[in-house]
Amino acid sequence: ETGVTQSPTHLIKTRGQQVTLRCSSQSGHNTVSWYQQALGQGPQFIFQYYREEENGRGNFPPRFSGLQFPNYSSELNVNALELDDSALYLCASSLDRESKETQYFGPGTRLLVL
Amino acid sequence: GESVGLHLPTLSVQEGDNSIINCAYSNSASDYFIWYKQESGKGPQFIIDIRSNMDKRQGQRVTVLLNKTVKHLSLQIAATQPGDSAVYFCAESPNSGGYQKVTFGTGTKLQVIP
Numbered sequence: 001e002t003g004v005t006q007s008p009t010h011l012i013k014t015r016g017q018q019v020t021l022r023c024s025s026q027s028g029h030n031t032v033s034w035y036q037q038a039l040g041q042g043p044q045f046i047f048q049y050y051r052e053e054e055n056g057r058g059n060f061p062p063r064f065s066g067l068q069f070p071n072y073s074s075e076l077n078v079n080a081l082e083l084d085d086s087a088l089y090l091c092a093s094s095l096d097r098e099s100k101e102t103q104y105f106g107p108g109t110r111l112l113v114l
Numbered sequence: 115g116e117s118v119g120l121h122l123p124t125l126s127v128q129e130g131d132n133s134i135i136n137c138a139y140s141n142s143a144s145d146y147f148i149w150y151k152q153e154s155g156k157g158p159q160f161i162i163d164i165r166s167n168m169d170k171r172q173g174q175r176v177t178v179l180l181n182k183t184v185k186h187l188s189l190q191i192a193a194t195q196p197g198d199s200a201v202y203f204c205a206e207s208p209n210s211g212g213y214q215k216v217t218f219g220t221g222t223k224l225q226v227i228p
Contacts (some may be wrong), residue, residue, distance in 0.1 A: 007195055040122060042203050042218030090157050103216060105157035
């Protein structure tokens with residue numbers, strides 16, 4: 001186990017709704033990254049948070065947003081859900097934001113949009 | 115748990131044999147490479163990493179080889195065991211000045227035949 005936890009484990013929403021996913025980073029890690037993993041594909045980088053600020057973003061629209069709290073836990077918010085948002089959402093924490101620090105992944109939240 | 119390898123290339127190996135999983139990367143600016151193992155229903159698990167100033171690195175039963183000339187990465191697993199059955203992803207990270215974007219490959223499903 002990596003010490004990274006995510007909640008909920010599974011979630012079902014309908015198109016147009018909003019969702020909030022949560023992640024608690026490994027103790028001592030100040031950087032959290034979020035990924036989307038569609039079935040049969042590798043994870044795709046959404047964004048990274050470092051010390052409560054967005055530190056980098058992948059090719060995802062603004063309806064994907066996030067927060068990081070003073071204890072370094074993080075939330076991923078997705079507005080106006082679309083069917084293609086159905087995926088496994090992974091968060092990963094690392095010791096620092098530098099690209100040479102290993103990221104440790106949580107178990108993911110499986111989101112199904114109907 | 116759900117399979118993450120529905121449409122992935124598959125490598126079948128007899129238990130006890132060595133496995134070699136290959137990966138081609140595209141970004142010549144990448145200077146940090148990671149191999150992850152993902153079991154069904156779980157998040158990716160760090161296996162081994164290598165920096166671009168090296169061409170080989172060994173861990174416990176695993177070896178990663180990096181060929182920067184042809185942008186090729188491989189993971190060798192010695193004495194493959196049933197517990198090694200999973201989807202394996204290579205990932206790359208460019209030296210982007212404090213921004214840790216990790217790009218994952220498409221993955222290879224390893225099936226170990228008892």
